[in-house]
Amino acid sequence: MTRTRYSTATTLDGFIATDDHSLDWLLSRETGQMPGDFNFDTFLPQVGAVAMGASTYEWVLAHDDGWAYEQPTWVFTHRELEVRAGADVRFTQAPILEVHAEMVTAAGGKDIWIVGGGDLVGQFHDHDLLDEVITAVAPVTIGSGKPLLARHVELILREVAHSGEFACLRFDVARP
Template identity: 45%
Template sequence: MLACCDPRRPGVMGCNKVQAIAPFVNHTFLPTTLKNQSYSASSLDGFLATTDNSLDWLLQFGEAEGPGYKNFLADIGAIAMGSSTNQWLLDHYIKGGTPDEKAWLYTQPTGIFSGRKLDAVRDADLRFVQGAVTPVHQQMAAAAKGKNFWIAGGGELAGQSFDPDLLDELIIQVASVTLGQGLPLLPRLIAFPPLRLRSVQALGEAFAELHDQVPHPGDWIGMAGGSTPPNGSGFTL
């Protein structure tokens, strides 16, 4: 589940057609400039949502300030999300079959990771996918056609993308609230080497947006003192 599924903040999508258990594009257009990005909102203590998937703590703030989200989305060519994130959108925003029904918002092809059949959404280009992240990522990168790939949620999907070195950047809007417990932003140890902070921006009085670069194998090279990673870290010189 992703803490930024509210369409007024990072985390909703939209498209043109529905495909069930369909692959993305069947070719190998994998540009080296493509960035795999996780863009989300989080509580100050690192949670995306409460244990019961509530986003009330986030929704109280309304729309995000500034053009950051719009600019981010303009560079996105494909999106991935887990089934819980998708279900939250269906239940709390799309509300299909009700007088309050809304359209799917994004035009990018969107991969929904799920081992079960999910409801289709009218006028949405959804591709229901299963299995390991790596082969699906290759298809999504091809579908992105040279633009960036958004890992929209939840935290575990971002973690599964990090495991095979398929996560490049974290863009996190940290809210001035604490939850105490909940669904974690990124349930992985990333400390040796650490993330590299690229920028920080205040968004009004409620949020600070952090932009971090995710380390890749070999990133210990050139760090201060030429230090060697701890044994078992998976990063070598």
């Protein structure tokens, strides 16, 4: 069964990036060897489709020479953005429910990964489409920025691990 999963790193005070989209707080940390689904090399093969917002997509283009995803990637945007050569990127302004259905089909039984940002995750949650939140919490605060989750979301803690400087947490989304 296809799950919709949000996996990202966050600061201790709950931000995934600074106000100007910087991840310097993350890139300077010692991650160690992340265990299980916290490890990118274990997590990514479970993913059949990717969702991200425009700011996340632009960050990836600016900081990565290649394209790390073989999976089709939906970028939710109202802007014209460049496409990285060789990337299966699909820009969309369509409603979340419609795009999620396309993603489930494309995922072929694998999971959907919402890379970021927090507001996009909230939109999936608003439609009861978010199943899991996986986060690696860094021992740093930045005071303001882009929130991990931009909505009230009830979660059930399922796993706790440790890697390098990070506390790794996996939650299921609570269903009424």
